Amino acid sequence: MGQLIRILILLAALWLVLHFVRRALRRHQRPDGDTSSPAPAHMVACALCGTHVPESEAVRVGNRTYCCEAHRRSGESG
Numbered sequence: 515m516g517q518l519i520r521i522l523i524l525l526a527a528l529w530l531v532l533h534f535v536r537r538a539l540r541r542h543q544r545p546d547g548d549t550s551s552p553a554p555a556h557m558v559a560c561a562l563c564g565t566h567v568p569e570s571e572a573v574r575v576g577n578r579t580y581c582c583e584a585h586r587r588s589g590e591s592g
């Protein structure tokens with residue numbers, strides 16, 4: 515009677531071990547290709563000097579973008 519439960523627990527433990535091993539292996543296996551380049555940043559041009567900067571670093575005013583705060587001030591005043 516108790517032997518069946520022991521076997522079931524053993525099988526459950528084995529399944530858990532296999533589950534975690536498979537997950538650990540999958541974490542190490544990465545598809546070959548672009549491992550060096552993360553997500554490509556969207557580049558925007560400065561309205562004043564034309565320098566291309568990542569959208570996240572650009573200073574945005576309305577629909578215009580600037581490469582830095584100084585150029586934003588020059589662009590807005592001039």
Ligand SMILES: [Zn+2]
Nearest residue numbers: 560563581585
């Ligand atoms: Zn600029």
